[in-house]
Amino acid sequence: MHYTPLDRAQSQYDVIVVGSGLGGLTSANRLAAAGHSVLLLEHHTQLGGLATWFKRGGHIFDVSLHGFPYGMVKTCKKYWGKAIRDSIVQLQHIVFDNPQFSLTTTFSKEDFIRILHERFGVDQAVVEAFFAAVDAMNFYDDQSLTTRELFARFFPGRSDIHRLLMEPITYANGSTLDEPAITYGIVFSNFMNRGVFTFEGGTDKLIGLMAEELLAKGVDICTGARVDRILVEDGVAVGVAVRGREIRAKAVISNAGITNTIDHLVGPERFAEDFLSRFNQVQVNNSSCQVYFGIRKGETIADIGDLLFTSTADEFSSEEMRRMDTKSRTFSLYYPRTRPQSPPDYTIVASMNANFDDWAGLDKTAYRAAKEAMIERCFNDLERYIPGVRAKVDTIESATPRTFHRYTLHTKGSSFGTKFEGLDISRSLHKEIGGLFHVGSVGIIMSGWLGAINYGVIVANDVDGYLRS
Amino acid sequence: MTREEIKDVILEIIADIDEEADFAQLDADAPLRDQLDLDSMDFLDIVMELRKRYKMQIPEEEYPQLATLTSCVNYLEPKLKDV
Numbered sequence: 001m002h003y004t005p006l007d008r009a010q011s012q013y014d015v016i017v018v019g020s021g022l023g024g025l026t027s028a029n030r031l032a033a034a035g036h037s038v039l040l041l042e043h044h045t046q047l048g049g050l051a052t053w054f055k056r057g058g059h060i061f062d063v064s065l066h067g068f069p070y071g072m073v074k075t076c077k078k079y080w081g082k083a084i085r086d087s088i089v090q091l092q093h094i095v096f097d098n099p100q101f102s103l104t105t106t107f108s109k110e111d112f113i114r115i116l117h118e119r120f121g122v123d124q125a126v127v128e129a130f131f132a133a134v135d136a137m138n139f140y141d142d143q144s145l146t147t148r149e150l151f152a153r154f155f156p157g158r159s160d161i162h163r164l165l166m167e168p169i170t171y172a173n174g175s176t177l178d179e180p181a182i183t184y185g186i187v188f189s190n191f192m193n194r195g196v197f198t199f200e201g202g203t204d205k206l207i208g209l210m211a212e213e214l215l216a217k218g219v220d221i222c223t224g225a226r227v228d229r230i231l232v233e234d235g236v237a238v239g240v241a242v243r244g245r246e247i248r249a250k251a252v253i254s255n256a257g258i259t260n261t262i263d264h265l266v267g268p269e270r271f272a273e274d275f276l277s278r279f280n281q282v283q284v285n286n287s288s289c290q291v292y293f294g295i296r297k298g299e300t301i302a303d304i305g306d307l308l309f310t311s312t313a314d315e316f317s318s319e320e321m322r323r324m325d326t327k328s329r330t331f332s333l334y335y336p337r338t339r340p341q342s343p344p345d346y347t348i349v350a351s352m353n354a355n356f357d358d359w360a361g362l363d364k365t366a367y368r369a370a371k372e373a374m375i376e377r378c379f380n381d382l383e384r385y386i387p388g389v390r391a392k393v394d395t396i397e398s399a400t401p402r403t404f405h406r407y408t409l410h411t412k413g414s415s416f417g418t419k420f421e422g423l424d425i426s427r428s429l430h431k432e433i434g435g436l437f438h439v440g441s442v443g444i445i446m447s448g449w450l451g452a453i454n455y456g457v458i459v460a461n462d463v464d465g466y467l468r469s
Numbered sequence: 470m471t472r473e474e475i476k477d478v479i480l481e482i483i484a485d486i487d488e489e490a491d492f493a494q495l496d497a498d499a500p501l502r503d504q505l506d507l508d509s510m511d512f513l514d515i516v517m518e519l520r521k522r523y524k525m526q527i528p529e530e531e532y533p534q535l536a537t538l539t540s541c542v543n544y545l546e547p548k549l550k551d552v
Binding site for chain 2: 030035075078457458460464468469
């Protein structure tokens with residue numbers, strides 16, 4: 001890719017985008033398509049933010065390619081073009097395995113209605129009423145109803161059903177039963193539309209295609225360019241300070257975390273008291289741990305499903321799922337079909353939710369021991385699904401909240417942005433400081449690959465309106 | 470622009486957004502959203518395209534006025550009379 005060395009970047013652009021997560025990439029693409037000059041700055045050497053991958057031991061490991069809703073097909077076609085859209089394929093087998101139930105599903109509404117009726121014995125009318133309720137949810141609806149209350153209303157006392165409905169969403173966006181039901185309902189119905197989809201060719205191909213698209217539209221891209229400050233003069237954003245350079249712009253979009261943006265890039269002193277008091281209520285979401293397994297070349301493993309929600313905990317608990325020694329984890333399986341253009345490769349990624357604070361304070365020895373113990377727990381669980389897998393693995397790597405923090409710079413290594421209240425702060429940033437916008441995971445809804453891309457489009461529309469006013 | 474020209478512009482923009490959109494059976498007084506499978510993101514695209522073409526600012530609270538083809542034309546007619 002022909003990126004621009006930072007010292008060759010122009011001194012003035014219409015828009016500077018700070019950060020190249022899927023939201024930042026999409027805003028940059030939309031604004032360039034609308035005819036604005038755009039500079040995209042990324043601190044890491046690779047674009048994509050948390051939509052990332054890495055190479056180890058001859059394998060490519062995808063970090064956040066676990067499955068997204070069907071809505072990605074339309075979104076990618078409209079905002080990124082057909083080549084990207086055409087690589088989206090459905091995951092066929094989503095597996096649940098826990099002490100309460102074991103089943104395989106396409107994770108679609110049709111299949112869930114069947115499962116809830118036949119397997120869990122719920123009256124068809126109740127199941128349909130539940131789906132009608134979640135399908136009708138909008139983000140501006142009443143927030144007082146919690147997901148716990150929603151489940152209690154339709155499936156009282158059925159902790160097994162609560163688990164079936166909630167566990168995947170807790171992995172997808174860190175939400176808990178005590179958060180607004182709309183944050184659950186919107187994300188859940190997105191998936192229920194037609195099932196779970198993935199990007200054939202892997203994250204590296206997707207981000208590569210996006211970068212090509214941006215370059216073709218004349219966007220200047222600088223990697224290794226960590227922005228120190230967003231420059232504000234007379235209450236208006238006027239550019240950025242990056243590695244000793246000042247670059248001016250009519251508008252700045254921060255695709256850093258919303259907390260990073262206000263606390264560090266702009267500085268709280270630039271904001272009014274009442275905005276800051278609202279901002280101080282914003283909770284960042286939890287972080288993650290992952291263990292990556294590469295299967296030795298020439299070996300094969302059986303097809304045990306594409307995405308496994310596994311747990312040996314008695315019941316669902318989002319608190320249990322964030323513990324260091326959690327018994328709950330997903331396994332994402334990547335078979336040779338994930339990258340059909342490459343030599344056959346099998347990789348497996350175990351993902352767990354995690355609290356940053358549990359990991360942050362460990363000294364070197366304790367940190368290493370905790371990682372080893374985590375790898376061992378994942379291996380033990382994986383052995384139950386793929387007997388003899390230990391002998392086939394030639395590469396093991398692991399990531400903790402500290403790793404997520406290092407690569408994304410997110411406050412407390414957050415994997416899913418902020419809880420619900422962050423959405424309003426993100427949306428109202430430009431009312432506080434003219435020309436300053438935020439895009440990125442906030443409010444749970446604008447989270448995940450689809451949420452981030454759609455939010456990138458929404459923010460690009462705001463910025464375009466501002467630039468043309 | 471005449472009302473007919475404005476209507477053609479709207480349909481052209483929608484056709485760009487969704488090339489499978491079928492206008493043959495379109496009822497001009499019924500919501501576009503229900504007939505053409507348009508979602509809120511599509512309406513955002515229409516707003517952005519109108520701004521690009523005619524430098525027209527449509528505030529978010531006025532988006533509901535774009536609900537049907539007829540309401541679009543009514544809303545845009547005074548804004549595009551000199552175009």
